[in-house]
Amino acid sequence: MDSQKIITSLQNPLVKKVLQLKEKSRERKKTGLFIIEGLREIELAQKGGYVIETVLYCDAINSNLQIQAPEEIAISRPVYEKLAYRQTTEGVLAIAKSKHHTLDTLKFKTKNPLILVAEAPEKPGNIGALLRTADAANLDAVLIANPKSDLYNPNIIRSSVGCLFTTQIATGTTEEIISVLQKEKITINCAALTASQNYIEADFTKPTAIVVGTEATGLSDTWLTSSDQNIIIPMQGEIDSMNVSVSAAILIFEAKRQRGF
Structure with missing residues (x-):
């Protein structure tokens, strides 16, 4: 140059x-x-x-x-x-x-969308990892509820290896996102420790949102009471949770498996 x-x-x-x-x-x-x-x-x-x-x-x-x-x-x-x-x-x-990431800009790529929702993620590394998984699975969208971090934080761009730019992202409050999902008739599957079924037994073949919370506090009660189904990844060790990006990847690729991809 x-x-x-x-x-x-x-x-x-x-x-x-x-x-x-x-x-x-x-x-x-x-x-x-x-x-x-x-x-x-x-x-x-x-x-x-x-x-x-x-x-x-x-x-x-x-x-x-x-x-x-x-x-x-x-x-x-x-x-x-x-x-x-x-x-x-x-x-x-x-x-x-930068782009505007409002919910009214959402346009799903398919008639049977698969969406990841993350509530209040804080660590740029986790957000980047979630976006990498979303790109790998070719998700229709990633929705971030009650965002705590600026999407254009250089650490998010770096940890996502540029997948911030390849994935449709929208942000909003928990209530706003739930309203959009319900309006679009998208089944809400919340990762939770209580009142949950094994994720292998869940049906991800129809329009689906997989919702994950923070490792420290999990999902808010608003999500859990709005959920169509709470799902859990059974643990065999001493702790009861994994890194949020790992959990999301397991759930997303089970959904992809069920969909034949």
Whole structure:
């Protein structure tokens, strides 16, 4: 990539802007912009319909990049190392426009949707892992109830390996999401420890939402009282729960098995 603009100063206003977007959720929300790091992640974002405003690249790391953006700016290695989370990426970052993730934007890919709902997930690593599973299973959507984390947190983008951009995501309150699911006649299956049946015995062949809560507190009573069926993964050890992303993966791929995929 060739550019007339080359940034070498850590005090450059654009460098400061990128650092703000990387580190501060408030800045991301105020500007509607966020940072993507890595060639694969940027390509997945473009494929997912995200608008890339600016690409910043380091020729000293990779001089063969082919990414089209309205603005392409070369940066020095010290600047890249200041901005990047990972030094193993391909020497490229992008400033992109975030999307709106409201429930009214939902469009299911199939007439028999399979959806993952996560209530109040906090850890970016768990959210990223859930999105990777959703991509692997080609789910119709991931719905996040009462979100605690900014979806464009760099740790979520990194831990999802770009699956944030490949998966349809919507957020809302627990009550709003339950209302949408009931309106669409989607069966609500809540992962719970009480009043539950073995997940193997549940029917996931019709329009289905699999709902998971946090490892610490599980699902709220609102979900449990609205559930069509509570399901459980039997434990054989001393503890009664697994990592939420592992549990979700087990349930989702049982649903996929039942559906013949």
